[in-house]
Amino acid sequence: MPPREGVYGLLAEFNTPDELVHATKLAHGAGYRRMESYTPYPVEEAAEALHFHKTRVPLVCLLGGLAGLTTGALLEIWINVWGYPLNLRAMPLFSWPAFVVPAYECTILFSGLSTCFGMLALNGLPQVYHPLFNAPNFADGATSDKFFLCLEANDPQFDLVETRKLLERCSPVSVVEVQH
Amino acid sequence: MATQGPIPEIDDPTLDPRTGEYAVIAPGHTFRSVTQKIAGIVLTDNTPTAWLGGLFLAATVAMGVVVAVTWLVLKGVGIWGITIPGAWGFAIINFVWWIGIGHAGTLISAILLLFKQTWRNSINRFAEAMTIFAVCCAAMFPLLHVGRPWLGYWLLPYPNSMNVWPQFRSPLAWDVFAVSTYATISIVFWYMGMIPDFGTLRDRAKNPLAKYAYGMLSMGWRGSTRHWIRYESASLLLAGLSTPLVLSVHTTISFDFAVAAMAGWHTTIFPPYFVAGAVYSGFAMVLTLAIPIRKFYHLEDLVTLRHLDNMAKVMLATGSIVGYGYGMEVFMSWYSASHWEFFMMWNRMFGPMGWAYWVLILTNLAIPLTTLWSRKLRVNAGYLFFLSFVVNIGMWFERFVIVVTSLYRDYLPSSWGTYRATKWDYMLFIGTWGLFSTLFLLFARFAPMIPMSEIRTMLPAAKLGNGGEDAKTVVQEAI
Numbered sequence: 022m023p024p025r026e027g028v029y030g031l032l033a034e035f036n037t038p039d040e041l042v043h044a045t046k047l048a049h050g051a052g053y054r055r056m057e058s059y060t061p062y063p064v065e066e067a068a069e070a071l072h073f074h075k076t077r078v079p080l081v082c083l084l085g086g087l088a089g090l091t092t093g094a095l096l097e098i099w100i101n102v103w104g105y106p107l108n109l110r111a112m113p114l115f116s117w118p119a120f121v122v123p124a125y126e127c128t129i130l131f132s133g134l135s136t137c138f139g140m141l142a143l144n145g146l147p148q149v150y151h152p153l154f155n156a157p158n159f160a161d162g163a164t165s166d167k168f169f170l171c172l173e174a175n176d177p178q179f180d181l182v183e184t185r186k187l188l189e190r191c192s193p194v195s196v197v198e199v200q201h
Numbered sequence: 202m203a204t205q206g207p208i209p210e211i212d213d214p215t216l217d218p219r220t221g222e223y224a225v226i227a228p229g230h231t232f233r234s235v236t237q238k239i240a241g242i243v244l245t246d247n248t249p250t251a252w253l254g255g256l257f258l259a260a261t262v263a264m265g266v267v268v269a270v271t272w273l274v275l276k277g278v279g280i281w282g283i284t285i286p287g288a289w290g291f292a293i294i295n296f297v298w299w300i301g302i303g304h305a306g307t308l309i310s311a312i313l314l315l316f317k318q319t320w321r322n323s324i325n326r327f328a329e330a331m332t333i334f335a336v337c338c339a340a341m342f343p344l345l346h347v348g349r350p351w352l353g354y355w356l357l358p359y360p361n362s363m364n365v366w367p368q369f370r371s372p373l374a375w376d377v378f379a380v381s382t383y384a385t386i387s388i389v390f391w392y393m394g395m396i397p398d399f400g401t402l403r404d405r406a407k408n409p410l411a412k413y414a415y416g417m418l419s420m421g422w423r424g425s426t427r428h429w430i431r432y433e434s435a436s437l438l439l440a441g442l443s444t445p446l447v448l449s450v451h452t453t454i455s456f457d458f459a460v461a462a463m464a465g466w467h468t469t470i471f472p473p474y475f476v477a478g479a480v481y482s483g484f485a486m487v488l489t490l491a492i493p494i495r496k497f498y499h500l501e502d503l504v505t506l507r508h509l510d511n512m513a514k515v516m517l518a519t520g521s522i523v524g525y526g527y528g529m530e531v532f533m534s535w536y537s538a539s540h541w542e543f544f545m546m547w548n549r550m551f552g553p554m555g556w557a558y559w560v561l562i563l564t565n566l567a568i569p570l571t572t573l574w575s576r577k578l579r580v581n582a583g584y585l586f587f588l589s590f591v592v593n594i595g596m597w598f599e600r601f602v603i604v605v606t607s608l609y610r611d612y613l614p615s616s617w618g619t620y621r622a623t624k625w626d627y628m629l630f631i632g633t634w635g636l637f638s639t640l641f642l643l644f645a646r647f648a649p650m651i652p653m654s655e656i657r658t659m660l661p662a663a664k665l666g667n668g669g670e671d672a673k674t675v676v677q678e679a680i
Contacts, residue, residue, distance in 0.1 A: 038663065038665055057425050057427065058425075058426045059423060059425055059426065060424055060426060061232060061657055062658045063429040063430065063432070063658065065430070068426050068427070068429070068430045071427070073427050076431045078438065079434065079438060093378075100358060100366040101370070105366035107368060109368070116370055119369060120369055122372075122375040122378065122456075126379050126382040126446075127378065127382075129442050129443075129445070129449075130382040130386065132438075133382075133442050134385070134386075134389060136438045136442070137393050137439065139435075140393075140431050140432060140435035141420065143431055144425075144428045146396075146420040146421055146422065148420070148421040149420070151421060151423055153423060154423070160404050161404065163423060164397065164404045164405075164422070164424055165401060165405070166232030166233045166236065166657075
C-alpha cells in the first residue's frame with residue numbers, strides 16, 4: 022500500500038499540450054517513472070511521452086466477444102437440439118444458419134459490455150476521491166483548458182526540492198504540492 | 202460543384218477560405234469558451250421558460266401513452282384496429298418507424314467515427330440520445346402487441362417450470378436479441394461518451410447537489426492520460442462493434458418480413474433497403490432536433506451550416522438508395538412473373554389504399570430527391586426543418602404501405618379484409634411523440650448535449666507543435 026499521508030506529488034500546470042509533452046519527456050529522461058499527465062481531451066503525444074502503449078482493452082473486448090459467441094451458440098444449440106427439440110417444416114434440429122443472428126448479437130453484447138466495464142476497471146474507476154482533487158487549480162482546469170503533469174512522491178527519484186527545480190525548468194504556470 | 206474552380210473572394214468568416222465550405226466550428230473558440238458554452242446550458246440556474254413550456258406540452262402529450270396503455274392492458278389488443286388478415290397494423294409500423302429513426306444516432310456515433318468524420322463530434326451526443334429515446338418508444342410496441350405484455354419475459358430463454366424454450370429458427374426470436382442488444386450497447390456507448398463531460402460539469406458546478414450528482418456520474422474522471430488512451434481504445438472498439446450491430450438490427454427487422462412467404466415481403470432487397478430507409482429517417486429526425494436546438498441555445502457556432510449541409514447530403518444518398526429499393530420492388534413484381542406479386546403491386550398503387558403509396562412517393566422521393574441537390578437549400582435551416590418532417594411522414598407511410606398492403610389482400614380473396622386504425626392506435630402513437638420529446642427535453646437540460654472533450658480536439662489550440670522540438674513533426678505532416 023502506498024502511504025496515505027503526506028505529499029502525494031508535485032503538480033505542474035501548463036497552458037498548452039506542447040509544454041506538457043516537453044515537460045513529460047524531460048521528466049522521463051531524468052528517470053522519473055511514477056508520473057501521470059492530465060489533459061482535458063485525449064493527447065496521444067502525452068501518452069507517447071509517458072511510454073504508455075499497451076492498453077489491454079482490445080484483449081478484454083476479444084475475450085468478451087468469444088465468451089458471448091460461445092454462450093449464444095451453445096444456448097441455441099442446446100435448446101433446439103436437446104432441451105426442446107421441435108420438428109418444424111422438417112428442418113434439421115441443428116439448423117445452424119438460423120442460429121447465426123442471436124449468436125452474433127450475443128457476441129456484440131458481451132464484447133461491448135466487457136469493453137466498457139473493462140476499460141473502467143483497468144482505469145480503476147469509479148474512484149470518487151483522488152488526492153489531486155485537493156489542488157484547486159486542478160479542479161478548475163483539468164477538465165476544461167489546462168494541462169497538468171504530476172510527479173508522484175512514491176517515485177524513488179522524488180525529492181521535494183530537486184523535483185520542483187526540474188519542473189520549474191519547463192516554465193509551468195505553477196507547481197503545487199498535493200497532499201493525500 | 203461548390204468545391205471546384207477558383208473560389209471568389211470570400212468575406213463570410215464562417216466559410217473556410219481554402220475550400221469554400223462552411224467551417225465545422227466557427228472560428229474564435231478556445232477550450233474555455235467551448236466549455237463555458239456547453240456546460241453553461243446545463244449548469245445555469247435559470248431554466249428557460251420556453252423549456253418549461255415545452256416540457257409541459259410534451260409531458261401532456263406523453264400522457265396519451267399512459268392512458269392508451271392502461272386501457273390496452275385492461276381490455277386487450279382488440280381495442281386496436283388489428284384484425285385477421287391485417288394482424289400487424291400500427292404496432293409494427295410504429296415499431297419499425299421508431300427504431301429506424303434511432304439508426305442515425307448509431308451511424309453518427311460509430312460509423313462516422315471509424316471514417317474519421319470529425320464534423321460528427323458536434324451532433325454525436327444528441328443523436329445518440331435520440332437513438333436511445335427512439336428505441337424506448339419502439340420497444341414498447343412489439344411488447345404490447347404480444348397481447349400480454351406482463352408475460353414479455355417469456356421471449357427470453359430462461360429455465361421455467363413449463364419446460365418451454367424459445368424457437369430460434371424464427372426471425373421474431375432474433376428480433377428480441379437484436380433490439381435488446383442494440384438498446385444496451387447504445388446506452389453503454391452513450392454513457393461512456395459522457396463520462397469525461399460529467400467530469401467537466403462536476404468541476405464547474407456551483408450547486409452542491411449538482412456537484413455531487415455529476416461527480417457520481419463521472420465516476421471520478423480526472424482526465425489522466427493513461428485513462429484517456431484506454432478510453433479512446435474502448436471508444437473505437439465500441440464503434441467497431443456498433444457498426445455491424447446497427448446494420449444487423451434493421452436487417453433482422455427486415456427478416457421479420459422477408460422470411461415470411463407473403464407477396465411484397467419475400468424479397469432479398471429488404472435488408473439493405475430497410476437499413477438505408479432507417480438512416481434516411483434518422484437523419485431527418487436529427488435535423489428536426491438539431492435545427493431548433495442550435496437556434497434556441499445559440500449553438501450556431503458548434504452546429505454550423507456545414508453540419509446541416511453534410512446531413513442533407515447523407516439524406517440525399519440514403520434517399521436515393523430507398524428510391525432504388527422502390528424501383529426494384531416494382532421491377533421484381535413484374536419480372537418475377539408471379540401473379541401474386543404483380544397483383545400486390547397493382548393493389549399497392551391503385552387499390553383502395555393506393556393513396557398511401559403515392560403519399561410516400563411524394564414525400565420520400567419527389568420532394569427531397571429533387572431539392573436536396575441544391576446547395577442553397579441544403580444550408581437553409583428553415584427548408585431542412587420542413588423537409589425533415591416531410592421525410593419522416595414519408596418513412597412512416599413506407600412502413601404503412603409495406604405492412605398493410607401485403608396483409609389485407611393476400612392469396613385467398615375470400616379472406617380479404619381491410620385495416621382501419623382506431624383512436625387507441627392514434628393515441629398511443631401520438632403519445633410516443635410526447636414521450637420522446639419529454640425524454641429529449643430532460644436530456645437537453647441535465648446532460649451535456651455536445652461532447653466537450655471531442656470538440657476540444659478540433660480546436661486550433663489542440664494542434665501540437667506550435668514550436669519547440671515538436672515542430673519537426675508538423676513539418677513532416679505538412680509535406
